[in-house]
Amino acid sequence: MLFSGKKRQNSLKSQIIIDLFSNKIISVDFCCGSIHDYKLFLKSNTLINSKIELVVDSGYQGL
Template sequence: MPQKFRSKGLKKQKKSYSGKKKVHTFKVQAIIHYKTQQILSLRGCHGAIHDFKLFKRHLNQIPMGAFILVDKGYQGIDTVYSNSLLPLKAKKRGNLHSELKKYNREINKRRIGIEHVFGRLKTFKILAGRYRNRGKRLGLRFNLIAGIYNRELSKK
């Protein structure tokens, strides 16, 4: 059986390197108002940080009593923030019961509006494709695009 080891001569990877995707990535987490579809807050970080860890870091920025809809990447959110709702995951080699599938479908019907916001933001090609500019400026550019999106939304 081959042994795994590290060579001392390897260069250190940057913080933005995602071992899962084998590329340098960035992650942006958005807080979106459910009814108005406005972007309230954006938080960006390097791609190697898990979604739930990023959520816990910026937990103080969520308005008190706000109800949160999240995806399956936030398993365990109910221990940190009780006023939240997330879809249920099936066990590794099992299937969900039909009632639980209906439950997930109802949650996803409410989350689809939020996913549409991300789709509208990707009309700005700088967010849809490979980001070729400075990594430090991604947060600034994402905030500018979110501001343009909110402005266009308020005109309607």
């Protein structure tokens, strides 16, 4: 991908949800352009049980 400095959508946001104990990939989601981490999570429609302990980035505040 080339970057000319002009304002265009040239980014790809990705989200991967992994089980730390089994190292299995639970969910993968991608989005073009800039989008907040939490909005990407909501768009992915991934359901997570409230009893599960999460280790997330600060961009996921509100989970």
